Amino acid sequence: MPHPSTPSADDVAQATAALAQVQNYLHTDPPVADVLPLLAVLLDADTGVPILLGDILRNAARLVAQETKPDHDAVRLIVDGLRQAAQEATDWHVLHWDVQRLTTHLSPATEASATR
Numbered sequence: 001m002p003h004p005s006t007p008s009a010d011d012v013a014q015a016t017a018a019l020a021q022v023q024n025y026l027h028t029d030p031p032v033a034d035v036l037p038l039l040a041v042l043l044d045a046d047t048g049v050p051i052l053l054g055d056i057l058r059n060a061a062r063l064v065a066q067e068t069k070p071d072h073d074a075v076r077l078i079v080d081g082l083r084q085a086a087q088e089a090t091d092w093h094v095l096h097w098d099v100q101r102l103t104t105h106l107s108p109a110t111e112a113s114a115t116r
Contacts, residue, residue, distance in 0.1 A: 019049070040096075040100075041097050043095045049092075054090030058083060061080075
């Protein structure tokens with residue numbers, strides 16, 4: 001397996017800037033039909049933000065735990081906090097199914113049958 005390139009702080013800033021762009025776009029009250037494809041990518045059950053963020057936090061906790069003194073209470077609390085946040089973020093992946101259900105409810109076929 002090839003070694004992945006090391007992301008820079010600028011790379012991460014670009015990713016968060018893209019999320020901020022989505023946030024700002026949603027403040028303009030766009031049609032839900034335009035929002036659902038964005039949500040589908042953001043909340044994808046395998047590669048969406050909750051899964052990635054959870055994995056990032058979990059790995060950060062592991063690295064901090066490996067490189068610090070395990071008997072230091074403050075560090076242990078931080079590691080525990082990272083692990084708890086990782087689990088909570090990962091739990092958000094279930095929103096993927098809500099987006100799929102919304103897409104079904106708002107599809108043109110559903111709207112056409114509702115107007116009959």
